[in-house]
Amino acid sequence: MALKHTILAFLSRQSLSGYDVAKxxxxxxxxxxxxxxxxxxxxxxxxxxxxxxxxxxxxxQPGRLDKKIYSITEQGQQELLDWLTQPCEPSAIREDLGVMGLAGHLVSPQVVIREIERRRQLHLETLQQVKKLDEHFAKHRDSLELKDLYMHLIIRRGIRYQEEWVAWCDEALGAITQAVNR
Amino acid sequence: MALKHTILAFLSRQSLSGYDVAKxxxxxxxxxxxxxxxxxxxxxxxxxxxxxxxxxxxxxQPGRLDKKIYSITEQGQQELLDWLTQPCEPSAIREDLGVMGLAGHLVSPQVVIREIERRRQLHLETLQQVKKLDEHFAKHRDSLELKDLYMHLIIRRGIRYQEEWVAWCDEALGAITQAVNR
DNA sequence: TTGACATATTCAATTTCTTGAGTATACCGT
DNA sequence: ACGGTATACTCAAGAAATTGAATATGTCAA
Known part of the structure; x- marks a missing residue:
């Protein structure tokens, strides 16, 4: 499980409180x-x-529980390094909407269309958010140091992922509408 | 959790053994x-x-445990229907490779490049597989009945997803190579 | 004939994740 | 002054997923 390693990776960049990591x-x-x-x-x-x-x-902190600022240790750094050096597998996809592909015919096309339109909107919103994260990096794209380039690329993956969803929704909506009006 | 509903959805198409569902x-x-x-x-x-x-x-089955052929019941059908009618959220993404974006600078660029190349290959292979699933549907794309159209669209999502990964890998490899040779 | 692969199911330990509640203060706008 | 949001952490029950093993036969190819 990579949650562990993702947290270690955050802490390898800077020390953070649990609250900050969660954020x-x-x-x-x-x-x-x-x-x-x-x-x-x-x-x-x-x-x-x-x-x-x-x-x-x-x-x-006066009047409440201590705030804990976590840092990575030597040992943690080593663990992270070992993990990074090993190949990792594509993660499993688990997408609720996929069930529509199996059983969508049980409900009316309107329900399916409504659901896809909703998803389109959601992904569009997330896309805007993710794009904001990338603004700084995108501007200096050709002169980023590796550390920032990696970050940029990972955000780019996020952007492309959301864009891809929107594009698929469009394709699906087009095809379904056409089929229904046939 | 949609595992339950995905299984119900399979069984709404046809009765299957546990082994077949798993397959x-x-x-x-x-x-x-x-x-x-x-x-x-x-x-x-x-x-x-x-x-x-x-x-x-x-x-x-002579000499071994019974084979169990599962079918969906009225009640199961109802459960599935209820679930399909409710909006569903985009599933969480959990991608190990993302950790590279956070901590890639801790290893040499060669390690990162190797990993991305490996991933590119994997996604390319999966892409071929998924495309095969779609062959039949793609051929009759404009005359599919809804049941099959939904299936086609869901497979299309799979295809696009894999293609997208390959494209991102290319983008990333290009950018990293350029940065390293700078 | 041996070994690999497919069929077909079960059990159990452990780890991970989700859900939901609880505690407590600070800051900001109305 | 009040409500909403942000900060900051803890506990615990239960559901879900992973890991790994056990059982047993049929088929196909080298």
């Missing part, structure tokens, strides 16, 4: 490549800490 | 939209059977 998953990286809930992040950080792969500095 | 996940549909292990499928079928959403007919 990355929810906003930036999450909309491109990986989603994880806050609880998952906190649980994983606790585990990594017990394994000595990350360490935290507790920042006392 | 669909591994081969056809699996490479497009959903992957599930054999154990998962068997476990889910048992649960669905207990809930009265599927029923099986046991086919005795």
């Amino acid at each position: 990355e998953f929810a906003e930036g990286f999450g909309s491109c490549f990986w989603k994880a809930s806050q609880q998952q992040v906190y649980a994983e950080l606790t585990k990594l800490e017990q394994q000595g792969k990350v360490a935290y500095e507790a920042i006392p | 669909e996940f591994a081969e056809g549909f699996g490479s497009c939209f959903w992957k599930a292990s054999q154990q998962q499928v068997y476990a889910e079928l048992t649960k669905l059977e207990q809930q009265g959403k599927v029923a099986y007919e046991a086919i005795p």
Whole structure:
């Protein structure tokens, strides 16, 4: 499971609180490549800490629980490095909308059309968000240092993914409309 | 979770043994939209059977465990219908390769390049497979009945998804090579 | 005839993920 | 002053997925 390694990767860039890591998953990286809930992040950080792969500095906060700033340790860095060096497999796709392809004929075409239109809209919105993440990188695309280039490329993947969804929705809507009016 | 509904959707097309359902996940549909292990499928079928959403007919087989042919029940059909009528969310993306975008700078560009080339190859192979699934549908694209059109569109999504990956790999390889030689 | 591959199902341990609640303060706008 | 949102972390139950093994036969090719 790569949640562990994704967290280590975040911390290899900069030290962060659990809250901040969770926010990355929810906003930036999450909309491109990986989603994880806050609880998952906190649980994983606790585990990594017990394994000595990350360490935290507790920042006392008046009147509430300490804020914990996590950093990656030598050991964590090593773990991440080992993982990066190994080949990784394409992740499994699990897409609810796919069920429509199997059983869509059980409902009216209008239901299918409505659902696809809804999806189109959603992906369009996510696309705007992801594009914003890329703005800075895209501007200097040809002079980025590797670290930033990789980040740019991964965001590009996110952009292309969302664009692809929108394009497929258009294709599907066109084909279904045509078939219904036939 | 849609595993349940995906199984119901398969069984709404035709009655199948657990083994056959699992094969669909591994081969056809699996490479497009959903992957599930054999154990998962068997476990889910048992649960669905207990809930009265599927029923099986046991086919005795000399010298080994009965083969069970599962069919969807009225109740299962209803469950599936209800689910299809509700809006569904885009599924979360969880892509190991994304970690490269965060921490790729920790390894040499050659490692990153090698990994992306490997991925390109994998997606190219899957693409060929998925295209085969579509052959029949693509030929009659403009005269498919809805049931088949939906299937075609879902396979099209799979095709586009794989093509998109290949295209991204090309973009990434180009950009990295250029940056390294700079 | 041996070994690989396909058919067909079951069990069980463990890890991961989801869902939902609980605690507590700060800041901003209306 | 109030509600909404953001910050910041914890706990726990239950569902889902992964990993790995066990059982047993049929078929096809080298």
